[in-house]
Amino acid sequence: MTATIDTDAAKAALTEDRDKVVRQLTEIGSDESGQLNGTIDFGDAFADAGAVTAERTKILGLAKTLKTRLDDIDAALTAIAEDRYGICERCGAPIGADRMAYRPTSRLCVRCKSSS
Numbered sequence: 001m002t003a004t005i006d007t008d009a010a011k012a013a014l015t016e017d018r019d020k021v022v023r024q025l026t027e028i029g030s031d032e033s034g035q036l037n038g039t040i041d042f043g044d045a046f047a048d049a050g051a052v053t054a055e056r057t058k059i060l061g062l063a064k065t066l067k068t069r070l071d072d073i074d075a076a077l078t079a080i081a082e083d084r085y086g087i088c089e090r091c092g093a094p095i096g097a098d099r100m101a102y103r104p105t106s107r108l109c110v111r112c113k114s115s116s
Contacts, residue, residue: 003097005086010104011077017104018073025066028059034067036060072105079107088112 022032030036036059079085086095088109095109108116 005097005100007080007085010085010100011080014073014076014080014104018070018077021066021070021073025063025070028062028066030059030063030066032067032070034063034070036063069105072107075107076105090116 025032025034028036076085079087086097086100087093088095089107090112091109093109093111095106099106099110106113
C-alpha cells in the first residue's frame with residue numbers, strides 16, 4: 001500500500017519554513033526578491049575595500065540561496081493550491097509520500113531527478 005501525502009501538514013510546514021526564510025532575508029538586509037535593500041553599511045574606508053567586497057559577496061550569495069529556497073517553497077505551496085503537489089513536473093508520475101516528507105519542495109520523482 002502506498003502512503004498518501006498529507007497536504008495540510010505539508011502546507012503548514014512549508015508556510016512555517018517560508019516565514020523563517022523571509023525573516024532570514026530581512027535579517028541580512030534583503031527583500032523577498034533577494035535584492036539587498038541598501039540599508040546595510042559595508043563601510044566606506046578605502047583600506048577596507050577588499051573586506052567590504054568580500055562581505056558584500058558573502059551576503060549576496062546568502063541572499064541568492066535564500067531566494068532560491070523561497071522560490072521552491074512558493075512553487076510547492078502553489079502546487080498544493082492547484083492540487084498537483086507530489087506529482088513529478090517532468091513525467092507526471094506520483095513523487096511518493098516518503099520523498100515529499102523528506103523534501104517537501106520536491107518537483108521531480110527520484111527517477112527523473114537522478115536522470116537530470
